[in-house]
Amino acid sequence: MKISKMQELLEAKVLCGEEFLGRHVYSACGCDLMSDVLAFAKDQAVLLTGLVNTQVVRTALMMDMNCIVFVRSKKPGDDIIKLAEEHELVILSTDKPLYVSCGLLYTNGLAGSKEVKK
Amino acid sequence: MSDNLIFRFEVLGNDFTSAGQASVQVKKNLRQLGFDSEIIRRVSIAMYEGEINMVIHAGGGVAEVIVSEEYIEIILEDTGPGIKDIEQAMQAGYSTASDTIRSLGFGAGMGLPNMKKNTDTMEITSTIGVGTRIVMRVLL
Ligand SMILES: Nc1ncnc2c1ncn2[C@@H]1O[C@H](COP(=O)(O)OP(=O)(O)OP(=O)(O)O)[C@@H](O)[C@H]1O
Numbered sequence: 467m468k469i470s471k472m473q474e475l476l477e478a479k480v481l482c483g484e485e486f487l488g489r490h491v492y493s494a495c496g497c498d499l500m501s502d503v504l505a506f507a508k509d510q511a512v513l514l515t516g517l518v519n520t521q522v523v524r525t526a527l528m529m530d531m532n533c534i535v536f537v538r539s540k541k542p543g544d545d546i547i548k549l550a551e552e553h554e555l556v557i558l559s560t561d562k563p564l565y566v567s568c569g570l571l572y573t574n575g576l577a578g579s580k581e582v583k584k
Numbered sequence: 585m586s587d588n589l590i591f592r593f594e595v596l597g598n599d600f601t602s603a604g605q606a607s608v609q610v611k612k613n614l615r616q617l618g619f620d621s622e623i624i625r626r627v628s629i630a631m632y633e634g635e636i637n638m639v640i641h642a643g644g645g646v647a648e649v650i651v652s653e654e655y656i657e658i659i660l661e662d663t664g665p666g667i668k669d670i671e672q673a674m675q676a677g678y679s680t681a682s683d684t685i686r687s688l689g690f691g692a693g694m695g696l697p698n699m700k701k702n703t704d705t706m707e708i709t710s711t712i713g714v715g716t717r718i719v720m721r722v723l724l
């Protein structure tokens with residue numbers, strides 16, 4: 467799925483990385499606990515989360531993810547946007563809650579962790 | 585090329601916002617050196633978990649990464665409270681993190697086991713009231 471398609475499905479605002487909306491992503495994970503993302507995520511390109519701090523960006527970077535979706539209208543600060551821009555991450559912001567956001571992407575074909583066909 | 589490359593970082597304690605900066609920098613350096621992405625990812629995850637631990641449990645410390653021809657070594661050293669029972673600390677789910685740390689998305693007790701999982705060797709030495717030293721290697 468293209469990131470631009472995710473944006474459309476989630477009716478999301480693009481907070482940074484506009485130039486990378488054409489990237490394809492193959493799986494996502496939804497989680498507020500960075501400990502779990504670090505321990506269990508594998509090959510997911512997208513992190514959907516309601517947690518907002520700079521460690522969300524660094525966690526995504528460590529996991530080689532390239533898109534973060536902040537759910538339920540969470541507004542990341544400038545430090546978060548700046549860090550993401552520096553590392554060419556896309557940040558989307560949606561009004562929808564985590565459960566609904568994940569459901570929308572999943573039913574439209576974006577896989578979870580162990581389901582990615584390679 | 586037999587000289588090892590060494591990267592060294594001061595990790596500030598009690599500054600959660602900047603925690604992980606050293607790991608981000610190491611990841612960048614390893615990319616520039618052209619390492620395989622799976623190797624980079626394993627080093628990054630292990631170092632980041634260790635760096636976060638130094639910040640939230642030990643008031644900061646020093647992180648050093650040594651790149652040799654055979655391995656990448658991560659040395660994390662702090663002068664924090666030390667770990668009383670290392671075996672217990674290594675268990676998934678064991679954590680002494682505060683509610684504040686949990687509200688920031690950490691403190692599930694997954695860090696140390698995750699460091700072990702992502703590296704080929706890991707040694708912890710710790711003395712109560714003196715500090716903790718963790719040495720991890722990812723073989724190339
Ligand atoms: N550098 C350290 N100094 C002192 N204690 C530590 C240090 N690193 C870990 N510990 C202790 O070991 C416990 C387990 O660490 P671990 O990284 O596995 O989990 P955590 O940091 O509590 O949570 P998570 O890593 O999932 O965010 C910690 O809660 C803490 O009590």
Ligand SMILES: [Mg+2]
Pocket residue numbers: 633636637691694695696
């Ligand atoms: Mg930890």
